[in-house]
Amino acid sequence: MRKKSEKKLSRRELFKIGGLGATAFAATKVADRISAAEKEGTGRRLAMVIDLRRCIGDQACSVSCKAEFDVPLGVWRSWVKQVNKGSYPYVTRVFLPRLCNHCDNPPCVKACPVKATYQTDDGSIQINEERCIGCRLCISACPYNARYLHPVKKIVQKCTFCIHRVEAGVVPACVNTCPAEVRIFGDLNDPNSEVSKLVATQPVQVLKPEMDTEPHVFYISADKNIMGKINDRR
Numbered sequence: 675m676r677k678k679s680e681k682k683l684s685r686r687e688l689f690k691i692g693g694l695g696a697t698a699f700a701a702t703k704v705a706d707r708i709s710a711a712e713k714e715g716t717g718r719r720l721a722m723v724i725d726l727r728r729c730i731g732d733q734a735c736s737v738s739c740k741a742e743f744d745v746p747l748g749v750w751r752s753w754v755k756q757v758n759k760g761s762y763p764y765v766t767r768v769f770l771p772r773l774c775n776h777c778d779n780p781p782c783v784k785a786c787p788v789k790a791t792y793q794t795d796d797g798s799i800q801i802n803e804e805r806c807i808g809c810r811l812c813i814s815a816c817p818y819n820a821r822y823l824h825p826v827k828k829i830v831q832k833c834t835f836c837i838h839r840v841e842a843g844v845v846p847a848c849v850n851t852c853p854a855e856v857r858i859f860g861d862l863n864d865p866n867s868e869v870s871k872l873v874a875t876q877p878v879q880v881l882k883p884e885m886d887t888e889p890h891v892f893y894i895s896a897d898k899n900i901m902g903k904i905n906d907r908r
């Protein structure tokens with residue numbers, strides 16, 4: 675029997691101890707989600723993997739997102755952070771595509787006073803624009819700077835994982851447009867999906883794991899320095 679003095683570590687604590695992107699933990703996490711889905715009947719859990727080994731920073735994802743939702747100038751649902759590294763003549767440019775992280779523990783949902791922001795059965799975070807009063811509390815609560823106030827409608831908007839496209843059986847616009855196939859989208863609870871296999875076998879990273887929001891946008895080969903510079907959009 676376990677002694678009362680012994681403390682059983684949570685999965686979240688093990689993730690911190692093991693470091694970002696521990697492959698063994700990732701595999702366990704996927705297995706746990708699959709088991710939970712089967713047990714609870716919750717079905718799919720939408721997620722995205724961004725493979726930065728392929729990213730060329732062409733901004734096709736940002737442009738397609740703008741076109742899909744008619745996003746006004748000056749604001750973004752999805753964008754690519756770019757940072758120059760090194761000093762002349764040894765300079766490289768690194769990229770970090772950004773969007774809403776569709777967290778399992780979303781602070782934006784808790785912050786919304788009118789319940790306009792909510793989490794769906796597939797885990798994605800959506801906004802009921804008819805209920806939104808534009809108070810911006812969710813914007814302040816989001817640690818990833820993923821939301822903006824529409825300059826004309828005066829309501830909050832963000833990435834929705836293109837849920838209207840997903841429900842129609844097609845992938846999000848950014849995934850469909852990327853020429854290098856950097857973005858992989860699918861059901862994390864499906865062990866046969868590409869996104870599930872990547873999270874289980876690759877050393878994935880997430881933004882700000884210390885916030886305990888449990889993001890479901892995973893990165894492969896992200897530069898740790900650029901990951902620390904996520905408060906500005908461009």
